[in-house]
Amino acid sequence: MKGQILKALRECDGQLSGQTLSDLLGISRVSVWKHIQSLKSAGYVIEASARGYKLISSPDLLLPYEFTELEQEIHYFSEVGSTMDVARELARRGAREGTIVIAESQVHGRGRLSRQWFSPQGGIYFTFILRPGISPVYAPRVNLMASVAVATTIRNLLGLKTELKWPNDVLIEGRKVCGILAEMEAEMDAVNFVNLGIGINANTSIHQLEDKAISLKDVLGRAISRKELLRALLTEIRQQQPLLMEPALLDEWKKLSATLNKYVQIVVPGEVMVGRAIDIDTTGALIIEGRNGSVKKALAGDCIHLREEARNASSGGGQSAVLNTQDGADSS
Amino acid sequence: MKGQILKALRECDGQLSGQTLSDLLGISRVSVWKHIQSLKSAGYVIEASARGYKLISSPDLLLPYEFTELEQEIHYFSEVGSTMDVARELARRGAREGTIVIAESQVHGRGRLSRQWFSPQGGIYFTFILRPGISPVYAPRVNLMASVAVATTIRNLLGLKTELKWPNDVLIEGRKVCGILAEMEAEMDAVNFVNLGIGINANTSIHQLEDKAISLKDVLGRAISRKELLRALLTEIRQQQPLLMEPALLDEWKKLSATLNKYVQIVVPGEVMVGRAIDIDTTGALIIEGRNGSVKKALAGDCIHLREEARNASSGGGQSAVLNTQDGADSS
Numbered sequence: 001m002k003g004q005i006l007k008a009l010r011e012c013d014g015q016l017s018g019q020t021l022s023d024l025l026g027i028s029r030v031s032v033w034k035h036i037q038s039l040k041s042a043g044y045v046i047e048a049s050a051r052g053y054k055l056i057s058s059p060d061l062l063l064p065y066e067f068t069e070l071e072q073e074i075h076y077f078s079e080v081g082s083t084m085d086v087a088r089e090l091a092r093r094g095a096r097e098g099t100i101v102i103a104e105s106q107v108h109g110r111g112r113l114s115r116q117w118f119s120p121q122g123g124i125y126f127t128f129i130l131r132p133g134i135s136p137v138y139a140p141r142v143n144l145m146a147s148v149a150v151a152t153t154i155r156n157l158l159g160l161k162t163e164l165k166w167p168n169d170v171l172i173e174g175r176k177v178c179g180i181l182a183e184m185e186a187e188m189d190a191v192n193f194v195n196l197g198i199g200i201n202a203n204t205s206i207h208q209l210e211d212k213a214i215s216l217k218d219v220l221g222r223a224i225s226r227k228e229l230l231r232a233l234l235t236e237i238r239q240q241q242p243l244l245m246e247p248a249l250l251d252e253w254k255k256l257s258a259t260l261n262k263y264v265q266i267v268v269p270g271e272v273m274v275g276r277a278i279d280i281d282t283t284g285a286l287i288i289e290g291r292n293g294s295v296k297k298a299l300a301g302d303c304i305h306l307r308e309e310a311r312n313a314s315s316g317g318g319q320s321a322v323l324n325t326q327d328g329a330d331s332s
Numbered sequence: 333m334k335g336q337i338l339k340a341l342r343e344c345d346g347q348l349s350g351q352t353l354s355d356l357l358g359i360s361r362v363s364v365w366k367h368i369q370s371l372k373s374a375g376y377v378i379e380a381s382a383r384g385y386k387l388i389s390s391p392d393l394l395l396p397y398e399f400t401e402l403e404q405e406i407h408y409f410s411e412v413g414s415t416m417d418v419a420r421e422l423a424r425r426g427a428r429e430g431t432i433v434i435a436e437s438q439v440h441g442r443g444r445l446s447r448q449w450f451s452p453q454g455g456i457y458f459t460f461i462l463r464p465g466i467s468p469v470y471a472p473r474v475n476l477m478a479s480v481a482v483a484t485t486i487r488n489l490l491g492l493k494t495e496l497k498w499p500n501d502v503l504i505e506g507r508k509v510c511g512i513l514a515e516m517e518a519e520m521d522a523v524n525f526v527n528l529g530i531g532i533n534a535n536t537s538i539h540q541l542e543d544k545a546i547s548l549k550d551v552l553g554r555a556i557s558r559k560e561l562l563r564a565l566l567t568e569i570r571q572q573q574p575l576l577m578e579p580a581l582l583d584e585w586k587k588l589s590a591t592l593n594k595y596v597q598i599v600v601p602g603e604v605m606v607g608r609a610i611d612i613d614t615t616g617a618l619i620i621e622g623r624n625g626s627v628k629k630a631l632a633g634d635c636i637h638l639r640e641e642a643r644n645a646s647s648g649g650g651q652s653a654v655l656n657t658q659d660g661a662d663s664s
Binding site for chain 1: 499515522
């Protein structure tokens with residue numbers, strides 16, 4: 001209902017009387033008044049005069065009633081341990097596909113491989129519950145889909161050039177602007193659910209971030225509307241979902257990839273692979289051609305883009321590779 | 333401690349006095365007496381005379397102290413909803429690799445694809461918690477490993493010819509004697525745990541089973557020692573574990589396979605594949621050659637072995653396949 005009130009106030013030019021809102025939404029004038037009070041206390045500035053209510057400004061919060069038109073179940077927290085943990089419990093208890101957990105900040109934000117994901121206010125942190133019914137072998141494609149969706153949304157909405165670093169980083173100017181984490185529960189025949197966690201450095205200040213990270217605010221020199229970005233991204237994810245198992249997804253990923261044709265070092269527990277990234281396969285694995293022409297497949301792991309010099313060094317037969325300590329910073 | 337008392341009683345020829353047991357185990361004579369009483373009430377027949385204790389007979393139960401020497405954490409239930417459900421909770425709470433949940437019977441035994449697994453007394457039902465740290469893409473290899481372990485154990489211990497039907501049935505005389513179910517929780521980089529559920533029709537009566545199933549008791553015409561079989565199987569699984577990612581596992585599976593070189597029909601949601609099973613790949617997927625020479629990969633699904641006639645029919649260019657309604661009953 002709050003979503004509908006906001007929509008009505010935004011769509012009208014001037015004021016809307018309590019009676020008009022009451023008629024429009026089919027609720028009592030007292031109900032209208034209560035919802036307006038509740039919106040005010042959430043940070044919305046709503047002017048009330050004899051002629052009616054007028055929306056002056058909205059807080060930059062990702063409140064569920066800002067996304068009413070998406071018709072998805074939304075769980076909202078101003079602060080939470082981790083949206084992944086909440087979503088996992090919801091999914092285990094049977095939450096429907098499309099259920100979303102949003103937080104303004106996370107105390108124990110999680111990244112890949114049990115790493116922390118720094119989650120101060122100003123970023124966008126959410127987990128999207130998916131039930132694609134696919135074999136767990138194809139679950140990594142959810143990561144590809146998500147990174148394509150984030151890159152496309154940022155490009156379309158903000159006009160920024162985005163690239164993808166395998167397996168699932170979104171880069172701007174070679175620096176990480178978004179991290180993606182997917183977790184699943186499955187039997188071998190099919191996944192039960194895949195929870196997709198997305199963390200975007202939106203209005204986070206550069207001083208809060210690591211060297212190899214960047215925020216949208218840093219790049220643009222101004223704060224962005226986080227709710228506009230999230231709304232566009234959720235819409236994009238829903239548009240991408242039917243393409244999950246289509247070849248088009250891999251084509252899209254390849255177009256956006258900063259990793260393909262680069263020399264890379266992939267670090268997995270107990271192994272380091274070095275070579276040129278030549279393709280991804282249908283499960284999202286990276287195909288790497290070693291210096292001796294051998295072809296290997298990386299299913300997961302940390303990917304470091306090597307400097308161009310490494311390529312020259314390798315053609316000279318040298319064993320050394322010049323590592324770029326700013327992980328990903330050399331993608332051009 | 334009960335495990336040690338049973339071991340001592342079994343290893344001695346005649347009686348063992350309370351004092352001897354007390355000295356041997358470093359516990360008081362009162363403690364010895366209490367453990368003996370507890371064993372008696374669990375169904376062990378222990379004769380107590382002036383010369384000491386003598387083990388006359390043991391119940392055919394899979395009590396944890398029958399497996400003490402394996403040094404694995406065992407959770408035992410005379411009846412439980414499902415060992416998979418208990419093990420999942422244990423694994424989520426951090427249970428170590430090798431933790432086992434055993435039940436004499438299950439009220440809601442689970443099979444693949446949310447099917448029921450009929451679990452009356454007389455069968456062997458357990459879940460084994462694994463933490464192999466592999467990519468989820470390779471998790472189906474756990475199924476292969478388990479089916480090889482079951483087939484090998486039954487063959488070695490009981491001298492019965494066992495075969496494997498893809499993806500994970502163990503057959504004797506073409507009928508299913510064991511079902512395997514694996515569930516996992518994972519992020520895309522690595523599995524958190526894989527729970528391996530094994531249900532064996534051991535001393536189950538043929539009257540309790542479906543047509544396409546068979547029990548070890550049926551085949552042998554006598555009841556087997558379930559605890560001996562379980563002990564041997566748990567030992568075999570631990571021996572197979574280090575081979576999980578080795579080519580040797582695939583070789584073993586292929587040797588035991590009743591599916592390879594057969595004409596098969598694989599049913600997955602929304603698709604039916606028919607063709608000759610020519611190989612498995614490194615993820616355990618079945619490679620099928622269609623009649624037109626096209627090669628497809630089945631990651632999961634229900635496999636039906638087709639009769640030999642289908643082969644002849646196909647060489648004659650016919651489209652029809654004679655289905656064996658007794659799923660798997662034609663494996664020779």
